[in-house]
Amino acid sequence: MKISRKQLLVCALGLGLYAQSSFAQSAKFVDIDSTAPSFKNADSIAARKAVVLNGLTNLATATPEFKKALNEAAADKNYKMTDQKYYTAEFISVPFEQYRKLLFDPTGIWVDDMYGDINYSRKAIVLRRATPEEQEKKVASLKGFYAPKKGTSIAQNDVEVSKLVGNAAPDFTVTTLDGKKVSIKSLKGKVIVLNFWFTQCPPCREEMPTLNTFVDKYKGNKNVVFLAPEVVPATTAADVQKFLKRVPFTYQVGLGGKAAADLYQVKVFPANFVIDKKGIVRMGYVGYNPFSLEELGKTIPKLIAE
Structure with a gap:
């Protein structure tokens, strides 16, 4: 593309995650509302949870000391969003493209919990349905996110x-x-x-x-x-x-x-x-x-x- 045309065709990415995501859905999306026994069975969920979260800490409830150590370790890493692992609330793995799509759904019905180890060598992000209070905050946050930023x-x-x-x-x-x-x-x-x-x-x-x-x-x-x-x-x-x-x-x-x-x-x-x-x-x-x-x-x- 010539420079003059490139200057003309400015893409408003809107989502900061575009640069790290191939837009084409390269991986098969998971049926989030699946009624399959293996998807909803409590024992199966518990078993998957134990594997996924083994050795990981919920960063939302981690101690200040843990967060400090994790941030120091994170500074030495070069993680991309696509390098992390994403799961449904039932601990079924989903592709990054689906995670991004759900997290930025304008209805605000999805939020995520992040887990990591103190060395920042493993991370897991688990999607779940938002509470009414979380949904209200999420919608307000998304509106601010998508609103054009002054000076851009x-x-x-x-x-x-x-x-x-x-x-x-x-x-x-x-x-x-x-x-x-x-x-x-x-x-x-x-x-x-x-x-x-x-x-x-x-x-x-x-x-x-x-x-x-x-x-x-x-x-x-x-x-x-x-x-x-x-x-x-x-x-x-x-x-x-x-x-x-x-x-x-x-x-x-x-x-x-x-x-x-x-x-x-x-x-x-x-x-x-x-x-x-x-x-x-x-x-x-x-x-x-x-x-x-x-x-x-x-x-x-x-x-x-x-």
């Missing part, structure tokens, strides 16, 4: 794109994968849900399952259109088709979206906008944020009903 590129760009809200949506034309031309002007009279993205953007992929649920919900509804301009100029229809075989994305994909992204002041990706039937931008933000996605999902039916 995502916060600066968020301010820029928010200025479009309440104004006429800039018109542009993109070419769909089947060669058709689609413009904002041609879609006037419909609610337009707009997503700027590119194939090498991890947070873009992160939000796609949620975006797909919006498309599914309004399938057959002619009053709403889901349009996703891909913003890298060199990306071809073949490139996108290859991507879609790996990552389902059910928006109508448009090619040649760089000029469109420029019109919408987008420098950070992904970027989402909702345009009402009169062609007015009613919502716009950049970066991956599940709470903003939730708000987007609530905005769509309101605008359809207007």
